[in-house]
Amino acid sequence: MSPGSVAPVEMFLVATTSMNLTVPLLVGLAKLISGATVRWVDCQPDTCQRVYFANHTSHLDALVLWASLPPDVRSLTRPVAAKDYWDRGPLRRHIAQSFNALLIDRKDIKVHNSPIQRILSEIGDTHSVIVFPEGGRNDDGQIGEFKSGIYYLNKKRPELEMVPVYLDNMNRILPRGEVLPVPLLSCITFGAPMWLEAGESKEDFLRRAREAVLRLKEL
């Protein structure tokens, strides 16, 4: 970013922060651009502690999913996002702060400070999180294999409700590598909560979780 363009951005940031406008602005913009229809299937919005896990195709995913939650649930829900993307530049950092994102370092993973440990200590016993278990975005709209994060989350905290979410059409609204969104319509489907069964293996649980997201696609 050139030095000349920083000043207006910072002025904008100061103005929106001081008036507490960023959140309504972000939510409104996310809803306007995504035209999202929200469906709760076998699941109701609740402030209990949950892990929302969704397919990932666009930078908009976290923001749109977060914006689609009712305000009281939203204020207790933190999207888990990549630090290398959201910690770059004042605008991104400000947006990440406003929607209370939990930034995870994808490169510098150590045993004593694993992402799972960080997520668990950050959410305490009040917050819910939004995660994208595929690890990265998928370009073609297919759902890739899930990484093991959600398994360990649920293993360490068995009472967390694991809620599958399917995001439809988001990759056409803002595909990888694009900056300007095309305001098509999208659909967000929340499915029935699930838990790690007693004695269930990691592979079985991850397959079951992925199938739960895939099933929402057909509804």
Added chain:
Amino acid sequence: MMQQVSIGFATSPLLAKTPPWLDAPTAILLFAVLAILALAALGGEILRRQPDAFVNPAVVRAFNGRIRAWLLMCAILGMAMLVGLLSDMAGRAAMVVLFFGVSFWALREYITVTPTRFGDHRALFWVFLIFTPMQYLLVGLDVCWTTGPDFYRFYSILIPVYGSLFIPARSAFAGDHRRFLERTAKIHLGLLICVYTLSYAPAMLDLNLLYGPNRERWSGSNAGVLFYFVLIVQLGDVMQFLWDRLLGKRPIAQDIHAGRTWEGLLGGVLCTALVGGALWWVTPFNFGSAFIISGVTALFGYAGGMTMSAIKRDRGVQDYGTLVQGHAGVLDRIDSLCFAAPVFYHLTRFFYTDQSLVSELMSHARL
């Protein structure tokens, strides 16, 4: 109160007078339609609450849905007309903004159910955020700037000429050649149907309507003519539906829409023409021309319904709203309006204004 300053070239005192935003016939028609719809909604509600369903509940639900959509449509149009009572300019602007919103939403629905590829992203950005607003900006300038130039010359070519050249070029620059013709045709058809054609509806507000054998300036309301147009097209849908249901035997194209029959087409068009003729008093037309114009408008509306059915069949969707809301979308409700708007506009412009080839030829013949 409405003292008009005659500016330079106004050739006759008649031409200098701006027609009123709302006149008595328009107000009467608007209230009559609202009253009929309200009664129908009441009837539908009573039917719905019947404990023993003597009518098929699915039919009642479909009927109630339709009536609600029309009430909404009527209320929104009525609201824009009321805005015009505050100030003529505000009413015109409100009408243009209203149709812009409808176009934009219909285009979202259309592109959402139409597969495009990653290479079309930038072209789609132009379609949504440059061409669509630009079209309505030009129509808005035309309609709101009453003493300004005739922007018809620009907005009538923007999308058919420059849109149709720009979209394939932009997709070609993006470098993806797979299904290229198919993709660009889809996008351009969407822009044409959802945006270009529908923008002719608010453009009617700028027509200098003439009246009678001596072609004097008509003193009625253009907003009334616009309402008349919407009413005729919606009536065409109802008439066609009723004829199809009651007397339909020979399907036009079984694979496109089994319910649409030749009986429905003929009966629907004829009945719509009759009602349109009987409502001539809202327009500058006489009974005969109102009959013909309504008939042709209904015919185009029918063609719109058929075409959109064909697209839906091709895409394998029930309604444009299905992906999104589980009920019929905006585009399902306005397909006939889109197809009928240009033909109604052009028939009126050619034969009932001083802004057309016909009137130029007539003044030449008189000289």
